[in-house]
Amino acid sequence: xxxxxxxxxxxxxxxxxxxxxxxxxxxxxxxxxxxxxxxxxxxxxxxxxxxxxxxxxxxxxxxxxxxxxxxxxxxxxxxxxxxxxxxxxxxxxxxxxxxxxxxxxxxxxxxxxxxxxxxxxxxxxxxxxxxxxxxxxxxxxxxxxxxxxxxxxxxxxxxxxxxxxxxxxxxxxxxxxxxxxxxxxxxxxxxxxxxxxxxxxxxxxxxxxxxxxxxxxxxxxxxxxxxxxxxxxxxxxxxxxxxxxxxxxxxxxx
Numbered sequence: 001x002x003x004x005x006x007x008x009x010x011x012x013x014x015x016x017x018x019x020x021x022x023x024x025x026x027x028x029x030x031x032x033x034x035x036x037x038x039x040x041x042x043x044x045x046x047x048x049x050x051x052x053x054x055x056x057x058x059x060x061x062x063x064x065x066x067x068x069x070x071x072x073x074x075x076x077x078x079x080x081x082x083x084x085x086x087x088x089x090x091x092x093x094x095x096x097x098x099x100x101x102x103x104x105x106x107x108x109x110x111x112x113x114x115x116x117x118x119x120x121x122x123x124x125x126x127x128x129x130x131x132x133x134x135x136x137x138x139x140x141x142x143x144x145x146x147x148x149x150x151x152x153x154x155x156x157x158x159x160x161x162x163x164x165x166x167x168x169x170x171x172x173x174x175x176x177x178x179x180x181x182x183x184x185x186x187x188x189x190x191x192x193x194x195x196x197x198x199x200x201x202x203x204x205x206x207x208x209x210x211x212x213x214x215x216x217x218x219x220x221x222x223x224x225x226x227x228x229x230x231x232x233x234x235x236x237x238x239x240x241x242x243x244x245x246x247x248x249x250x251x252x253x254x
Contacts, residue, residue, distance in 0.1 A: 001100075002225030004119045004159060004217050009181075010096060010137060012217025014225050015103050022225075023103040024218045027096040093137060097144035104150065113151045116141065117228035119159030119220065157228050158241075159220060165240045166214065167222035168192055172240075173214070181216040 005011040010027035017023065045058040062069065101107060104114070118138050142152040164173045164183075171187035191197045192212035200206065227241055236242055 001114060001116045002119075002221040002223070002228065003116055004162060004220035004224055005137070006181075006217045009217060010092075012215065012219075012221045013100065013103075014218065014221040015100070016225065016229075017105065022222075024215075024221065025099065025103060026215065026217055027099060028092075089136075093140050093144055096137070097141070097148065100145070101148045101150065107148050108150065111149050111151055113153070114145065115229075116152055116154045117157045117224050118154050119162060119224050120156040155228070157224060159224060161241050162223035162227070163216050163220040165219075165223060166190060166192075166212075167219050167226065170240055173216075173219070175216075176213065183214050183216050183219060185212040185214065187212075 001016070002014045003011050004013075006026075006029070009029045012024070012026045014022055014024045045061045138154050138156070141154060145152045165171070166173055166183075166185040166187065169185065169187045169190040171185055171190060173183040174186050176182040176184050185192060190212055191200065193214065196212065223241065227236060227239075231239065
């Protein structure tokens, strides 16, 4: 399976089944934040005691550290919300795992092995921070799928140019105006996705109507799958996914 983490979605994926068929999809995104902790030791303040002296000590402790307690209390007031977001993230990850399981064909009767090529934005780059929190889902994916009798091994791979190159003809993609995830292949001879090839075979007069559009994350996951498991080293060197711009230059169509 090829997986491309996204900024506006959890990521796009392409699964290749044992029978050779490929299934693509997009996992929706779920926001979450970290849960803060209360950093003031309140063990010295106990207002459940019946001792007058212990109660006075508790009052003196609170009076002495009132500023820190108020500051930490302000931070802690968001704890319930962030904890709810944390639970929502876990629930969302579980739903995403069930979506992947459905595309795999359901829960297998015996354990199966699934290799995942996970696109990493920081792989071999110049150190630019990634906008997608890919590490969280990459770490959670093996445990989620193991509950469904699927043993997952995740490998971080380069996603260089995978979202701007057509997975069918390796030409340059152009983003469609007013959209964030729809890409248009610039190669006029590219037939595009299999559904478009079949449609044009039956209705060739619709070539100008059926635009060669692709989803950004789905296309990137298909390219990641091709680079990791299908392409040879020579093919990678001559492809647009190679870092050397002289050998991997993107063709332009006008």
